[in-house]
Amino acid sequence: MKREKATTLYIGPQHPGITGNMMVRLKVEGDTIVGARTEVGYLHRAFEKLVERRNWVQSFTMMCRFCVPEPDPVEESYARAVEMLDNIEIPERAKWIRVLVLELARISSLLLWHAGQGHSLGLYTMGQWSVGDRNYILDLFEDLTGARIYHMFIWPGGVRRDFPKGFEDKVLKTMDYLEKRLEDYDNLLFENSIFQKRTQGVGYVNPEKVIEHGVVGPVLRGSGIKSDIRIDDPYEVYDKLKFEVPTQTGSDIWARALVRRVEIRQSIRIIRQVIEKIPKGDVYTKVPNPQKWKIARGDAFARTESVRGEVGMYVASDGGAKPRRVHFRGAAYVHAVTLLEEVLIGQNIADVSAIMNSLGTCPPEIER
Amino acid sequence: METLLEKIKDRVNANFDLKDYKIYTDLKRVDLFFNKEHIPSVLLYLKEQMGFRHLMHMSVVDWIEEGEFEIIFFLWAPKEKVKIFVKTRIDRDNPVxxxxxxxxxQLNTYEREFKEMYGIEFPGLVAPEEFILESWSGPPPMRRDFETDKYAKDNFATRPGREDAQDVRETIAKRSGEDIPDFAKKYSR
Structure with missing residues (x-):
């Protein structure tokens, strides 16, 4: 068979379906991809350098900016790493509030995923519905934290404030609304034959290589491996909550979509348990004056389960008032570089955006 | 848990020249310190023989006062549910x-980043020259002795007509003809 001449095709840095800027340089023969290379450099903000010149509390204000669509897991992992370093025990109620915030963040991010996955395949109604519904979650964030996107709420020592009046009731009502709304999502997205045809067998990740590749989150669970940091290495109060970790064995976009379909329902289940079981008490432990707060030499590493998979925060102290090193690891650091470059080989150009979205590509996590 | 962590440490120690170790029972974590030449075989052993298949992270810390970079590999054993931090030090002046x-x-991505940001050489690394930085000719920017402000002043020009916009407070005060309030003066340049 005559081999076609390979052409270089640049996709990006703007994409339908992912948040942030990143380019994929493809080598294509006809419509088929024969080579792929991730190119970043559009978003580097040097946060990890900047925090070396700020004290422990000033640094915390930057953490949420590491990942735009889901900033709370980054805040939580930083706060917990600092607490590990300085042996700070936070109040029980603060841990429950943190779980509530993290699960709301998961729902918000999963709604964005619905939008992205729909957009990347030309189903724009999905995005209009789910982004609209996401606003109800952002309303809850605004009530609780005062901000819609970057909350700066989970900080070393606990959380910044307790629930406002009537907040629990509003959360439950929003969850009831959302649960009912998910039935519409099923009709529009999951039962849509075009969506099924465009995702089944596409973006296949070899299940034998997933752990060696450092794959995490729904991509790992979509390959048949039951793994979730909330259960495997529980933090806050996840060990006191009941929820299921869904798995699928297809290892393609469809399998990962089905995993996420269940995950959003599990987050609603967790939030209801939090509202039911949350104890009374303080929401923060007093930490030293931020200008004088010094932490003994040492290091800590905290992991949190985000929608894209585990995120990790490494924090090292030299005994001073500022971090010696803060180094963040997001799921996209692996999924959108080495994994994406491998998965794209043999795929069709039209599926690139859908595959990127399905792998949880988040460029701000790659270059911070 | 302490026994399990001790056992892991003893098993590694029986096979490799362990320099030092530290066990954190409550965090289910053991830190193992080695000379850098042992690191590849230690990592391979931990991955293939002891079930530490998941590499959670890799990091570099610049201990400039001690003239060394600390390189850390964060491993996780999904079955035993414990963490190992494998640590080593390399010379800061000849970082290889x-x-x-x-x-x-995935280490390919980390190595590309550390090559750019810290100037650490990884002989045999196959990757394009540039990762995050584009046409960068200055010193590696994540090193502690990299002077951000000086580098910016030496290499980038201020936009014509915007020279005074470097300090927002001064600009506003100048335009409105008012003095900067005392409490804000100490923050002005």
Whole structure:
């Protein structure tokens, strides 16, 4: 068979379906991809350098900016790493509030995923519905934290404030609304034959290589491996909550979509348990004056389960008032570089955006 | 848990020249310190023989006062549910570390980043020249002795007509003809 001449095709840095800027340089023969290379450099903000010149509390204000669509897991992992370093025990109620915030963040991010996955395949109604519904979650964030996107709420020592009046009731009502709304999502997205045809067998990740590749989150669970940091290495109060970790064995976009379909329902289940079981008490432990707060030499590493998979925060102290090193690891650091470059080989150009979205590509996590 | 962590440490110690160790029972974590030449075989052993298949992270810390970079590999055993931090030190003036992306492919990305940001050489690393920085000719910017402000002043020009916009408070005060309030003066340049 005559081999076609390979052409270089640049996709990006703007994409339908992912948040942030990143380019994929493809080598294509006809419509088929024969080579792929991730190119970043559009978003580097040097946060990890900047925090070396700020004290422990000033640094915390930057953490949420590491990942735009889901900033709370980054805040939580930083706060917990600092607490590990300085042996700070936070109040029980603060841990429950943190779980509530993290699960709301998961729902918000999963709604964005619905939008992205729909957009990347030309189903724009999905995005209009789910982004609209996401606003109800952002309303809850605004009530609780005062901000819609970057909350700066989970900080070393606990959380910044307790629930406002009537907040629990509003959360439950929003969850009831959302649960009912998910039935519409099923009709529009999951039962849509075009969506099924465009995702089944596409973006296949070899299940034998997933752990060696450092794959995490729904991509790992979509390959048949039951793994979730909330259960495997529980933090806050996840060990006191009941929820299921869904798995699928297809290892393609469809399998990962089905995993996420269940995950959003599990987050609603967790939030209801939090509202039911949350104890009374303080929401923060007093930490030293931020200008004088010094932490003994040492290091800590905290992991949190985000929608894209585990995120990790490494924090090292030299005994001073500022971090010696803060180094963040997001799921996209692996999924959108080495994994994406491998998965794209043999795929069709039209599926690139859908595959990127399905792998949880988040460029701000790659270059911070 | 302490026994399990002790056992892991003893098993590694029986096979490799362990320099030092530290056990954190409550965090289910053991830190193992080695000379850099042992790192590839230690990592391979931990991955293939002891079930530490998941590389959670890799990091570099610049201990400029001690003239060394600390390189850390964060491993997780999904079955035993424990963490190992494998640590080593390399000379800051001649920073060379063996390329290990054949053990975990994701290390390729980390090595590309550390090459750019800290100037650490990984002989045998196959990757395009540029990762995050584009046409960068200055010193590696994540090193502690990199002077951000000086580099910016030496290399980038201020936009004509915007020279005074470097300090917002001064600009506003000048335009409105008012003095900067005392409490804000100490923050002005």
């Amino acid at each position: 570390m063996e390329n290990m992306d054949n053990i975990w492919p």
